[in-house]
Amino acid sequence: MPNSTDFYINGQWVAPIRPKDFPVINPATEEVCATISLGEEEDTNAAVAAASAAFEGWAATDPAERIAAVERLLDIYKRRAEDMAQAISLEMGAPIDLARQQQVGAGAWHLDGFIKAAKAFDWDRPLGDWAPGERILHEPIGVCALITPWNWPMNQITLKVAPALLAGCTMVLKPSEIAPLSGLLFAEMVDEAGVPAGVFNLVNGDGPGVGSTLSAHPEIDMVSFTGSTRAGRLISKAAADTIKRVSLELGGKGANIIFADANEKAVKQGVIRCFRNTGQSCNAPTRMLVERSRYDEAVEQAAEAAAKVEVGPSSEEGRHIGPAVSETQYEKIQDLIQKGIDEGARLIAGGTGRPEHLNRGYFIRPTVFADVTPDMSIYREEIFGPVLSIMPFDSEEDAVRIANDTDYGLTNYIQTGDKDKLRRVARRLRSGMVEGNGKGFGQGSPFGGYKQSGNGREGGVFGLHEFMEVKAVSDWD
Known part of the structure; x- marks a missing residue:
């Protein structure tokens, strides 16, 4: 060079x-x-x-x-x-x-x-x-x-x-x-x-x-x-x-809607997808909406999945996640995790500070909050780090309302075994992209968003x- x-x-x-x-x-x-x-x-x-x-x-x-x-x-x-x-x-x-x-x-x-x-x-x-x-x-x-x-x-x-x-x-x-x-x-x-x-x-x-x-x-x-x-x-x-x-x-604040009839691996896959690239993706599914009948189980699954996510140096081979990109980003993510705690969200994985085995670098603990509500900062703000918010919904109508309750509209996600339901919900989501059941988009697909995305x-x-x-x-x- x-x-x-x-x-x-x-x-x-x-x-x-x-x-x-x-x-x-x-x-x-x-x-x-x-x-x-x-x-x-x-x-x-x-x-x-x-x-x-x-x-x-x-x-x-x-x-x-x-x-x-x-x-x-x-x-x-x-x-x-x-x-x-x-x-x-x-x-x-x-x-x-x-x-x-x-x-x-x-x-x-x-x-x-x-x-x-x-x-x-x-x-x-x-x-x-x-x-x-x-x-x-x-x-x-x-x-x-x-x-x-x-x-x-x-x-x-x-x-x-x-x-x-x-x-x-x-x-x-x-x-x-x-x-x-x-x-x-x-x-x-x-x-x-x-x-x-x-x-x-x-x-x-x-x-x-x-x-x-x-x-x-x-x-x-x-x-x-x-x-x-x-x-x-x-x-x-x-x-x-x-x-x-x-x-x-x-920016984005993607909702991942998990219906009761979703694949049993939907929660684990949602956690992994959220944390990919250390959560530094505008299209990350950072709000997990789970149908109430499956909510308690999903919270346990998400906590277990997050606990298994490894964090390590970028120079090492493996499937771990690396650091946040800069000290500024590190501090921003730490502040928002603390806000989540202070504003009453239930911390079920991770938290503030570096992972215990790392004493330098801008590494973040993979973090999951449950019982997140619309008045919380972590519900509204794009965190741009490995932080997931989980909340329940009661009906299809409720899921659409919560998913659209954001200034952003880049990518939303739907997990269901019912294709008719997937199509109905996808048409009502105010976002430029809707990913169904983990199936990625094809080459040449249009990438972009609605609203402030x-x-x-x-x-x-x-x-x-x-x-x-x-x-x-x-x-x-």
Whole structure:
């Protein structure tokens, strides 16, 4: 990897105009593992200028040429998968097996899915038989700012970079400053894939610096952001003056509705799913709603399942969970666990502090609360850690009401042996995704939410549309 303090602008690795060193902390050891530089307005402007200059040429290329570039990128990504896994594990604490299989795997899966979607895409087509000669053209929206989070680095970078490239957009990527090493490695791969200079640019920085400059920049046509709802609001306000498109993938507080007729393993699987990636997923099923006739049994099962979840260093192989990503996140999670206790939820597993066998690193005890009520902070707030809240419901109507009683609407979950019930409830849940009985979503499925979980969709053909404008032309033929 080049000097980690450099940025990738106009096809070159360049030093920041004014160095502003920022330490990258390994959350498993609390030690500095790398140093980056935080960009400022001048660095950001240089990257936007490069992207603007490259736009006309890249937008005019044949889609087949753009597809070939992403195919080369996928080949390089697969070849360097172990490098990427090590970088992700180091910077954000994903256990190395999780990093290899799911963190890195998600990036390859999305790249492949976008290639397939682009090959089948109608870049231009007739409007219809009723409008002879009228043509509908799909064209790139322009220069895009891509702002990505630390929790699933390659998942989110590929969900933005790949469709932007395929659509014919040029871009400036700002990865999370907390976990920037994977982004720098990805920029190396883009360079090796032969993407023309200026089409893809990377500037490291924080939200108030680079993020704010990109959001308000008059030459940026679109901002695609994944992160907190609070930051999404700020970006939307900053972008409003230039009427740029803003696509947001924000927080979540997913409900996992377990009916009495659900599979006997539904509770255990729900606990494991909630704690995956140390609970640092916006689509985690963090509220478990259990039909009352099964509630007491579910509480016991959840406590038992949580007690079996192992916590350990990210460098070690195995199925354990790793640390929270940073001291700030660690303290936030600890505060919310304490609030749960103080506000009267019944603690049945875990609690505050590190696991007893660990004396350093931002490790969290896998925690489960029962008897959670709507007036509690842990019911309302996105904790973003391995913390599960359990509560009973009495009827289908009751389950839907509780599930929808949140500002968020990203992913909800239903566990039942009754397909008619699953379909009825799924239609009434106010969320962009509803997972039934643990069956995951297919490649190219639209990822995104309702309400304060955001306003865009990522993945497959839906993700391509996010980066395009639609133009109607009459008298084409």
